[in-house]
Amino acid sequence: MKLQGKRGAVWMLALLLFCSAAFWGFSRDERNFEISKNLNIYYTLFRELNLFYVDEIDPGDLVKKSMDAMLKTLDPYTTYISESEIEDFKLMTTGEYAGIGALISKQKDNVIIAEPYEGFPAFKAGLKAGDIMLEINGTKVTTKSTEDVSNLLKGQPNVPLTIKIKRPGINKTMDKKLVREKIQLKSVPYYGMVADSIGYIHLNQFTDKASGEIKAALKELKAQNAKSLVLDLRGNPGGLLDQAIDIVNLFVNKGEDIVSTKGKVSKWDKSYKATKTPMDAEIPIAVLVNQGSASASEIVSGAIQDLDRGVVIGKRTFGKGLVQTTRNLTYNAKLKVTTAKYYIPSGRCIQALDYSHRNEDGSVGKIADSLMTEYHTKNGRSVYDGGGILPDIKMDSELYSSLSVNLIRNFMIFNYATLYANKKENIASAKEFKLSDEEFAEFTKYIKEQKFDYKSESTEILDALKKSAKEEKYFEVSNEEFAALEAKLAPNLDRDLKRFKDEISDLLAHEIVKRYHYQKGGIEYSLREDKTLNKAIEVLQDPNEYKSILDGSTGLHAINK
Secondary structure, X not given: OHHHHHHHHHHHHHHHHHHHXXXXXXXXXXXXXXXXXXXXXXXXXXXXXXXXOOOOOOHHHXXXXXXXXXXXXXXXXXXXXXXXXHHHHHHHHHOEEEEOXXXXXXXXXXXXXXXXXXXXXXXXXXXXXXXEEEEEXXXXXOOOOHHHHHXXXXXXXXXXXXXXXXXXXXXXXXXXEEEOEEEEOOOOOEEEEEEOOXXXXXOOOEOOXXXXXXXXXXXXXXXXXXXXXXXXXXXXXXXXXXXXXXXXXXXXXXXXXXXXXXXXXXXXXXEEEOOOOOOOOOOOEEEEEOOOOOOHHHHHHHHHHHOOOXXXXXXXXXXXXXXXXXXXXXXXXXXXXXXXXXXXXXXXXXXXXXEEEEOOOOXXXXXXXXXXXXXXXXXXXXXXXXXXXXXXXXXXXXXXXXXXXXXXXXXXXXXXXXXXXXXXXXXXXXXXXXXXXXXXXXXXXXXXXXXXXXXXXXXXXXXXXXHHHHHOOOOHHHHHHHHHHHHHHOOOHHHHHHHXXXXXXXXXXXXXXXXXXXXXXXXXXXXXXXXXXXXXXXXXXXXXXXXXXXXXXXXXXXXXX
């Protein structure tokens, strides 16, 4: 009887396995049929559109838009990269392209040089920020988009270009001759000493050269007697995963967990550890972050925090815990597709938005605080998943006035800096330059001559409230209150220029400094009154405070706080 029972169990197991395999095969075949059917429907739909739509259509453009719309329903990071966009994709991953070495932007109907990069063809040819491009090799560009102009400027290296420009404040046009070169943008545009024995490194992107540049900068700072380090990742949107791993490995011991990735294809799941001897596993570190720090920036700051290797200071980070892989398509196109989520050493994923569960209107909500899970750092401090990296020391946001925002948005600050730089040959160093009262008065005169006008967000909200009050017939009884509030909130240029003089002077001085000392000088100037940097210096200069944050005695992640 026992033998028969065993045989029955074996046959039952075999039957279950057969049914499961058949069901799995059926499900897979059914899925493949659905894909094939829908692709066939799409092809026939497009064919009929192309044949019978009343107006002429651009087939390539229509297909591109349909693919973009499809991928947009998944997440913002899964994207189709056409052959014509490959150079821009390479720029994001390597920081390298062939061009003139300048940032361009649109101002009204003109495409202008927004910022020439020091040492590259645009800089060597004497192009300046604010120059209006009229022609490139004889092709008029006055009505073209920035994308069209960028395509004319980029291309094969060692090709001569002649750019006809109009320089504000100068009546005649100029021809600037230059030769297109391979441009390698630095991942570390600035590093230096910010206090006695405290080094500072600004990392703005994770290209394939990032870890090498960090290592070289750290070596130079240590030669200048740096005993502690500030690593600035503010506004850094991320980049290559391997570079984030290598940068963390510079500061943590061999064998430490740094990050792991997990996705639908389990054989691609991987755990990354520190595989090299660190450059310095003891140097005190403060990592600066804000809401613009994402992806690879969050791997670095999160791993430093989870391993209690340094103090994170600033604002909560963006919360991008998704990993993208690039897949080759036909005709030299590529698909950048989200294939996994990443998990930092404590085991948490810091993805903030849940794209798999959209709201009815298609919008994406943040992961609720109640659904966040508690994890622990190496020293036992409490940290949480689902919302970016919460710093150990949180800094308050500093908001600009409505006047400052509108001056920037309407190019008033940019254009005045252009005229200033075209008239004045030299200024003081980035560490010493200051806008005088006379120069601020000149700026005030300039914006009035330009008939600058603006509305504040407060007055726009008030206008909407007045409209609602009139519709609901409450306006009559509140007329006097509305009038009094309107008088207080209405923009007054003279009053607001006085009220926000320091703020506007700082923005204007920063823009002027960049005209003479370029990107490096702009960063150097911005650090002069940087409250987050000053807090980092304060913590690094106080060993007891630094230690108490990392052992959980104090700070936002303190144990049993």
